[in-house]
Amino acid sequence: MKAGIVGLPNVGKSTLFNCLSNAKAQSANFPFCTIEPNIGVVNVPDNRLEKLEELVNPERVLHATVEIVDIAGLVKGASKGEGLGNQFLGNIRETDAILHVLRCFDDDNIVHVETSIDPIRDKEIIDMELQLKDLETVDKKLDKVKRAAKTGNKEAQKEEAILLKIKNGLESGTSVRAIEIENDDRTEYVKPLQFITDKPVLYVCNVDEASATEGNAYVTKVIEAVANENVEVIFLAIGTEADITELDTYEERQMFLEDLGLTEPGSAKLIRSAYKLLNLETYFTAGVKEVRAWTIPIGATAPQAAGVIHTDFEKGFIRAEVIGYNDFVSYGSEAKVKEAGKMKVEGKEYIVKDGDVMHFRFNV
Numbered sequence: 001m002k003a004g005i006v007g008l009p010n011v012g013k014s015t016l017f018n019c020l021s022n023a024k025a026q027s028a029n030f031p032f033c034t035i036e037p038n039i040g041v042v043n044v045p046d047n048r049l050e051k052l053e054e055l056v057n058p059e060r061v062l063h064a065t066v067e068i069v070d071i072a073g074l075v076k077g078a079s080k081g082e083g084l085g086n087q088f089l090g091n092i093r094e095t096d097a098i099l100h101v102l103r104c105f106d107d108d109n110i111v112h113v114e115t116s117i118d119p120i121r122d123k124e125i126i127d128m129e130l131q132l133k134d135l136e137t138v139d140k141k142l143d144k145v146k147r148a149a150k151t152g153n154k155e156a157q158k159e160e161a162i163l164l165k166i167k168n169g170l171e172s173g174t175s176v177r178a179i180e181i182e183n184d185d186r187t188e189y190v191k192p193l194q195f196i197t198d199k200p201v202l203y204v205c206n207v208d209e210a211s212a213t214e215g216n217a218y219v220t221k222v223i224e225a226v227a228n229e230n231v232e233v234i235f236l237a238i239g240t241e242a243d244i245t246e247l248d249t250y251e252e253r254q255m256f257l258e259d260l261g262l263t264e265p266g267s268a269k270l271i272r273s274a275y276k277l278l279n280l281e282t283y284f285t286a287g288v289k290e291v292r293a294w295t296i297p298i299g300a301t302a303p304q305a306a307g308v309i310h311t312d313f314e315k316g317f318i319r320a321e322v323i324g325y326n327d328f329v330s331y332g333s334e335a336k337v338k339e340a341g342k343m344k345v346e347g348k349e350y351i352v353k354d355g356d357v358m359h360f361r362f363n364v
Helices: 013-021 047-056 085-093 119-150 154-171 183-193 217-225 238-246 250-260 266-277 302-309 311-315 325-331 334-339
Strands: 002-006 038-043 060-062 065-070 097-103 201-206 232-236 280-286 290-297 317-323 344-346 357-362
Touching (some): 013 038, 013 266, 047 280, 047 325, 065 266, 119 154, 119 183, 201 266, 217 232, 232 266, 238 250, 302 311, 311 357
Parallel strands (some): 002 097, 097 201, 201 232, 280 357
Antiparallel strands (some): 038 065
């Protein structure tokens, strides 16, 4: 599952990518610094892993991960091929969610492609270009569906009505994700078209260091502007986060954070938000060899969760032995959980809960 970092040139996308992935994507004070998308695999911070490590004392610990993609900056006219438009739009289509970075700080030393600071205008530029691209998609599909609808095909007529609703919404500046469509119809008719503006989005307000703990007036404007979009807005001082990642020791980084009034890097909150945005959750395996967090879609069954470890586990699934995370921590070990009768045995219909500690029995 991939989350793509998008925004206008020079708003802090590549610097954010570097913070998240500890990679060194090129970042500089001019547009189109990023041309080919950079991809990083990022650990999802999870304090529960540390607690399990403390109790089990394994040989190694492995975090859940999310793939983050740093995509070239978009400019006005991208849907018509301006700048790196077509390449940008192709790259973003391949992601599962969008991290939309908005510049929310003043600094005369860092040029803005639109020459002034206005995160709402910047957001609208990106939105419009993505909506225009989605209009192309819906128009192409409508051409095909209309012909079938004219023959009296009821299914085609229903699809035509839904596509026309999407077309009208896009033309009025509404992204596909915000257009009211029944869930079943969205699954059948909308999802297969992979509309860019149907992807879930998290707005990331890039603020200055002084605004790192409470935000600023720009952030307030963004929150007000997206109030009806059913999206999350977070803010972080990306430049400051970059400085923190350059420090050599954990102690130095913690002192820097404390001086700012922060308990953890803002990037950690962003990664967890991206994980949630992708509709993902975590279960654990805990043994002396390894304590590990495994990533599954919310609503996954026990066999599906087993299949994340190995496809044979899903094919030959017999049962799952499940301990709730809180029970594991409360009793202190798997053996004591079993003694207390708190370990459950679950079958193929079991829906895995976030934080479950699991063992799978299978036979191939």
